[in-house]
Amino acid sequence: xxxxxxxxxxxxxxxxxxxxxxxxxxxxxxxxxxxxxxxxxxxxxxxxxxxxxxxxxxxxxxxxxxxxxxxxxxxxxxxxxxxxxxxxxxxxxxxxxxxxxxxxxxxxxxxxxxxxxxxxxxxxxxxxxxxxxxxxxxxxxxxxxxxxxxxxxxxxxxxxxxxxxxxxxxxxxxxxxxxxxxxxxxxxxxxxxxxxxxxxxxxxxxxxxxxxxxxxxxxxxxxxxxxxxxxxxxxxxxxxxxxxxxxxxxxxxxxxxxxxxxxxxxxxxxxxxxxxxxxxxxxxxxxxxxxxxxxxxxxxxxxxxxxxxxxxxxxxxxxxxxxxxxxxxxxx
Amino acid sequence: xxxxxxxxxxxxxxxxxxxxxxxxxxxxxxxxxxxxxxxxxxxxxxxxxxxxxxxxxxxxxxxxxxxxxxxxxxxxxxxxxxxxxxxxxxxxxxxxxxxxxxxxxxxxxxxxxxxxxxxxxxxxxxxxxxxxxxxxxxxxxxxxxxxxxxxxxxxxxxxxxxxxxxxxxxxxxxxxxxxxxxxxxxxxxxxxxxxxxxxxxxxxxxxxxxxxxxxxxxxxxxxxxxxxxxxxxxxxxxxxxxxxxxxxxxxxxxxxxxxxxxxxxxxxxxxxxxxxxxxxxxxxxxxxxxxxxxxxxxxxxxxxxxxxxxxxxxxxxxxxxxxxxxxxxxxxxxxxxxxxxxxxxxxxxxxxxxxxxxxxxxxxxxxxxxxxx
Ligand SMILES: Cc1ncc(C[n+]2csc(CCOP(=O)(O)OP(=O)(O)O)c2C)c(N)n1
Numbered sequence: 001x002x003x004x005x006x007x008x009x010x011x012x013x014x015x016x017x018x019x020x021x022x023x024x025x026x027x028x029x030x031x032x033x034x035x036x037x038x039x040x041x042x043x044x045x046x047x048x049x050x051x052x053x054x055x056x057x058x059x060x061x062x063x064x065x066x067x068x069x070x071x072x073x074x075x076x077x078x079x080x081x082x083x084x085x086x087x088x089x090x091x092x093x094x095x096x097x098x099x100x101x102x103x104x105x106x107x108x109x110x111x112x113x114x115x116x117x118x119x120x121x122x123x124x125x126x127x128x129x130x131x132x133x134x135x136x137x138x139x140x141x142x143x144x145x146x147x148x149x150x151x152x153x154x155x156x157x158x159x160x161x162x163x164x165x166x167x168x169x170x171x172x173x174x175x176x177x178x179x180x181x182x183x184x185x186x187x188x189x190x191x192x193x194x195x196x197x198x199x200x201x202x203x204x205x206x207x208x209x210x211x212x213x214x215x216x217x218x219x220x221x222x223x224x225x226x227x228x229x230x231x232x233x234x235x236x237x238x239x240x241x242x243x244x245x246x247x248x249x250x251x252x253x254x255x256x257x258x259x260x261x262x263x264x265x266x267x268x269x270x271x272x273x274x275x276x277x278x279x280x281x282x283x284x285x286x287x288x289x290x291x292x293x294x295x296x297x298x299x300x301x302x303x304x305x306x307x308x309x310x311x312x313x314x315x316x317x318x319x320x321x322x323x324x325x326x327x328x329x330x331x332x
Numbered sequence: 333x334x335x336x337x338x339x340x341x342x343x344x345x346x347x348x349x350x351x352x353x354x355x356x357x358x359x360x361x362x363x364x365x366x367x368x369x370x371x372x373x374x375x376x377x378x379x380x381x382x383x384x385x386x387x388x389x390x391x392x393x394x395x396x397x398x399x400x401x402x403x404x405x406x407x408x409x410x411x412x413x414x415x416x417x418x419x420x421x422x423x424x425x426x427x428x429x430x431x432x433x434x435x436x437x438x439x440x441x442x443x444x445x446x447x448x449x450x451x452x453x454x455x456x457x458x459x460x461x462x463x464x465x466x467x468x469x470x471x472x473x474x475x476x477x478x479x480x481x482x483x484x485x486x487x488x489x490x491x492x493x494x495x496x497x498x499x500x501x502x503x504x505x506x507x508x509x510x511x512x513x514x515x516x517x518x519x520x521x522x523x524x525x526x527x528x529x530x531x532x533x534x535x536x537x538x539x540x541x542x543x544x545x546x547x548x549x550x551x552x553x554x555x556x557x558x559x560x561x562x563x564x565x566x567x568x569x570x571x572x573x574x575x576x577x578x579x580x581x582x583x584x585x586x587x588x589x590x591x592x593x594x595x596x597x598x599x600x601x602x603x604x605x606x607x608x609x610x611x612x613x614x615x616x617x618x619x620x621x622x623x624x625x626x627x628x629x630x631x632x633x634x635x636x637x638x639x640x641x642x643x644x645x646x647x648x649x650x651x652x653x654x655x656x657x658x659x660x661x662x663x664x665x666x667x668x669x670x671x672x673x674x675x676x677x678x679x680x681x682x683x684x685x686x687x688x689x690x691x692x693x694x695x696x697x698x699x700x701x702x703x704x705x
Contacts, residue, residue: 059494064521065517065520065521065524067513067516067517067520067521069480069483069513069514069517070483070486070514070517070518070520070521072483073480073482073483073484073486073487073514073517073518074483074484074486074487074490074518074521075487076483076484076487077483077484077485077486077487077488077489077490077491077501078487078488078490078491079487080466080467080472080484080487080488081487081488081491081492081495082491083491085487097513100477100480100514101480101483101514104477104480105477105480105484108461109473110679110680110681110682111461111679111680112460112461112462112473113461113462113465113466113473113679114460114462114675114678114679115678115679116462116465116466116467116468117465117466117467117473118682149680150680150681152681172682173682174681174682200685246685247681247685247686247687248685248687250686250687251686
């Protein structure tokens with residue numbers, strides 16, 4: 001961050017930083033169009049597109065008919081014609097109707113046309129739990145997207161990354177599924193718009209020597225809190241924020257694990273078939289001789305997302321993270 | 333207490349008016365026809381000659397492609413034999429800058445638009461998925477997931493209109509595809525946005541084995557247009573002159589800002605679904621023979637000959653041209669395509685991820701070891 005940017009920093013929420021990212025991108029590049037349900041007049045149900053229709057007109061920020069496959073499918077056509085659509089899916093579970101378009105077209109178009117027709121589309125998905133949402137409003141759907149070659153999958157955890165990564169995603173010539181942790185929408189930081197580490201780079205949010213917590217999105221603040229609490233137990237935990245699940249930054253993750261010799265992967269998504277399995281396998285394959293203990297996972301249970309009054313039992317919290325750290329075979 | 337005495341009952345019912353008059357949107361109750369009616373309404377001789385040549389070459393192309401499956405040169409071929417009038421008319425109504433959105437059955441339309449047949453058949457030969465640059469030809473990739481190309485056509489047409497460009501998208505789909513959600517969503521978006529799109533449904537009677545009666549309870553597929561607020565047109569899909577006329581009108585409407593049209597062309601799939609299908613399991617010969625009597629190539633040839641617009645000499649020249657095209661296609665398809673397995677990693681992302689680089693290195697090692705053995 002430049003000195004000037006630091007000086008101008010003001011308190012901002014993640015939602016505001018995301019809005020600013022789209023606004024700045026739209027101002028700089030007339031090819032950037034925003035479309036989705038309620039994104040125009042209302043500014044989106046989370047107000048992330050607030051003011052865009054007013055500033056750029058409804059042709060640039062468009063309230064579409066209510067049909068997710070249609071939204072993403074028309075975005076494909078717009079991108080074929082040279083636009084750079086930014087699509088908003090209203091909630092994680094309501095992105096599913098667009099799945100076929102995403103998997104069969106968005107992810108594959110560059111490859112099937114031998115690179116002739118890449119699709120620079122951003123699919124913004126408010127995702128994850130912790131906001132007391134009723135059924136179908138709290139899914140962590142990243143594993144579906146991660147398993148699809150051709151998509152980049154990004155999840156910011158900080159206000160600065162929300163802006164910087166979304167700008168990057170809009171500039172990116174590949175399609176990006178941009179997962180916005182909805183319980184962090186109202187998280188605040190002193191911030192001014194500035195570029196960040198590129199998509200595909202993980203960042204060490206907290207350095208430590210005892211063990212590495214590998215995490216992303218809504219679980220980053222949980223891990224940072226756990227790392228603070230761990231000091232009492234005498235553990236000095238490192239926290240790696242992946243920021244992007246695809247491309248995956250093996251280098252940063254493995255460098256950290258080689259330093260600490262122990263690792264726990266933390267995410268809200270289900271454990272079975274979730275991202276943690278892939279991450280644990282990658283770390284084990286690459287860092288086996290540095291490991292003092294098996295790589296552990298702290299994940300959501302393998303259950304459909306619970307009703308709001310029970311979700312706190314499901315979401316990985318500080319205690320569950322610390323319990324996992326305690327199981328990293330310290331006695332030896 | 334009667335209903336009239338209920339509190340609030342006196343308040344006026346909020347005004348409701350129809351948002352558009354449905355009457356002008358309704359299709360005719362019979363497919364529109366031009367040929368074989370015994371009338372002498374004028375036909376454009378040059379256009380008819382182009383249609384005729386296209387149909388004859390198209391029929392030969394279908395036969396050649398089917399033969400190539402038997403020789404193992406194509407993995408599969410969904411033939412448009414019997415549907416050539418639709419395929420050729422669709423290509424001919426397009427202007428240079430317009431876009432075609434074909435399905436897997438529509439390689440002929442792509443070829444008639446000017447695409448090299450070998451490039452059009454790349455998908456079905458299996459050496460890559462799309463054999464051409466869609467932007468260079470303004471032909472979207474041949475689309476296999478049913479109806480999913482329709483919203484693309486709408487989005488592209490919408491983007492072109494926002495840019496003020498004179499571009500119309502023509503999207504092709506089968507009768508079975510009209511049951512898909514993407515068909516509905518595409519038509520709805522197109523009508524709401526008044527996008528310059530023409531939807532051409534080739535109702536060829538079957539979706540693989542399933543007849544139309546199991547697909548829809550609508551009076552006709554063209555009638556579905558009314559529900560979206562766009563005009564529906566019903567046309568004889570074996571009558572090349574009629575299909576060209578109806579599609580041409582729809583294209584002009586779209587071009588002039590009049591929005592989308594849904595055209596249902598009633599035709600028949602003369603061959604099995606693909607070379608891998610056995611049509612005798614679900615339909616009888618009598619039905620096929622009845623349609624053979626209404627063959628699109630014969631229909632046009634008879635009409636044009638009768639009107640003196642086509643002579644023996646021209647027929648021979650056109651047929652010879654078709655044979656030359658087929659021989660050329662056969663020869664070129666008999667050459668083994670040159671494949672580079674390393675290309676598998678080349679186009680997944682703009683830049684290879686570290687994981688793909690590792691996997692590419694692994695395959696390269698395998699290939700080199702194999703070559704050394
Ligand atoms: C989404 C989807 N479901 C199923 C299929 C398998 N499939 C391929 S062609 C076909 C029949 C399509 O019939 P129709 O739309 O009438 O077109 P036609 O093949 O007759 O040209 C089916 C079921 C598919 N390609 N896509």
